[in-house]
Amino acid sequence: MFLQSKFLLVPFALLCLLSCNQNKKTAEEKVYTSPCGCVLSKEDMIMKCPVDAIGDSVTICKVGTNNVIGSNRPPMTWQQFVESEYFGGEGPLVDCKTGKPLLGQLKSPMLSYKNKQLIVDERFGFDVYSPEKKEWVNLDLPLWRKRVSAVNNQLHLSPDTLILKPPFMGKEAIAKAAEEYEAEKKRTDHYMVTNTVNRLLVCALCGDKASAEKLLHIENDFPGYYSSHADSKALLDERIGIYHAYQAYLDKGGKRTYYDLSIFPYFKNKAGKKK
Numbered sequence: 607m608f609l610q611s612k613f614l615l616v617p618f619a620l621l622c623l624l625s626c627n628q629n630k631k632t633a634e635e636k637v638y639t640s641p642c643g644c645v646l647s648k649e650d651m652i653m654k655c656p657v658d659a660i661g662d663s664v665t666i667c668k669v670g671t672n673n674v675i676g677s678n679r680p681p682m683t684w685q686q687f688v689e690s691e692y693f694g695g696e697g698p699l700v701d702c703k704t705g706k707p708l709l710g711q712l713k714s715p716m717l718s719y720k721n722k723q724l725i726v727d728e729r730f731g732f733d734v735y736s737p738e739k740k741e742w743v744n745l746d747l748p749l750w751r752k753r754v755s756a757v758n759n760q761l762h763l764s765p766d767t768l769i770l771k772p773p774f775m776g777k778e779a780i781a782k783a784a785e786e787y788e789a790e791k792k793r794t795d796h797y798m799v800t801n802t803v804n805r806l807l808v809c810a811l812c813g814d815k816a817s818a819e820k821l822l823h824i825e826n827d828f829p830g831y832y833s834s835h836a837d838s839k840a841l842l843d844e845r846i847g848i849y850h851a852y853q854a855y856l857d858k859g860g861k862r863t864y865y866d867l868s869i870f871p872y873f874k875n876k877a878g879k880k881k
Contacts, residue, residue, distance in 0.1 A: 642656075642658055642665060644667050644702040644703075645704065645705045650705070651667065651668065654668070654698050655684070655696040655717075656668060656702040657702060657708060657761065658703065659756035660759065661758075662755075662756050663722040664719075664724045665685065666684045666696075668696065668697070669684075672692075674687075688719045688724070689718075699717075701761065709726060709754075712728045715727065715728055722755070724755075725751065725753055726751070726754065727750070728750040728751075729746040730749040730848070732747050732773060732804070733801065734773045735778065735782055735805075735808075737779075738872045738873075743870075745773065745867075747770070747772075748770070749848070750768060751766070751769045768851050768855055770851075772808060772811035772852070772864060772865065773865050773867055774812060774864040775809050779805075779809060780812075780814050783802075783806055783808075784817070786801070787802050790802045791827060796828055799828065799831065803821065806820050806824070810849055811848075812862075813862065822846065825842070
C-alpha cells in the first residue's frame, strides 16, 4: 500500500510541474488590449517605441518619461516629448498590436507629431564641404518623409515623399570634388570611390552639370570596378536614385531651396539660400 502511494506521487508531481509551467508561460505571454496594451515586454516598451492607433489618432505607447535639461519643462511622457520641439532617443518604431517593426530599417529617423499623425523623416549622410575647415564634413540631413496616420483603430502608412533641401556648395567645393574625381581615376584600387561619388552627388544636387555628368557616367570611367564590387554598386545606385528623385521634383516645378547649414558648427554663416 505504501509503495503504491509512493508511485502515485510521481505523476501527480509531474502534473503539478506542467501546470505551474503553463501558468508561468501564460503570465509571460502578453495579449493586446486597447489602449496601449502592447504585446511587448516591459523592457521592449522602454527600449523600443511602440505606436498604436486609438480611434483616428496615432498614440506613442513608449514607457517612461523624459527630462530635457535646460528646457524648464517638467518631465514629459514620450507622447508629449515627440509633440514638442525635441526629438531623439525614441528607439525603433514597432506596431503595438503585433510587436513587429513598423517601418523597417530607417536611416537616422527624426520623429515629430502633428494633427494626430506621426511624421517620420529619414535622414541621409551628405558630404558637405566646409570652407572654414577646408575639408568635407558628413551631415545627416532630411531626405524622405513618411506619415503614420490612424483610421478606425488601424495604422496607415503613406508613401515616401522627398523633402530634400540640398546643402549649398560653392565654387570651391565643386572644384574640390572635381579634383578628387580626377585623382580617383588614377588609382588602381579605387578604395575612395564612394567618397568621390558622395561629393559629386552633393554638387550635382546644387545644379552643377559637370558633377552630374561624372556621377551618372562614373561606371564608364571605372571599367570593371563596379561589376566586381556589388556593395559599391549598390551605394552608387542609391546616390544616383537620390539625384534622379530630386531632378523629378524640379521637373515638376519644384524650387531648389538649400538647407540652412548655420545650425551646424563650421557653417554658422551658411544660412539656407534659394536658387
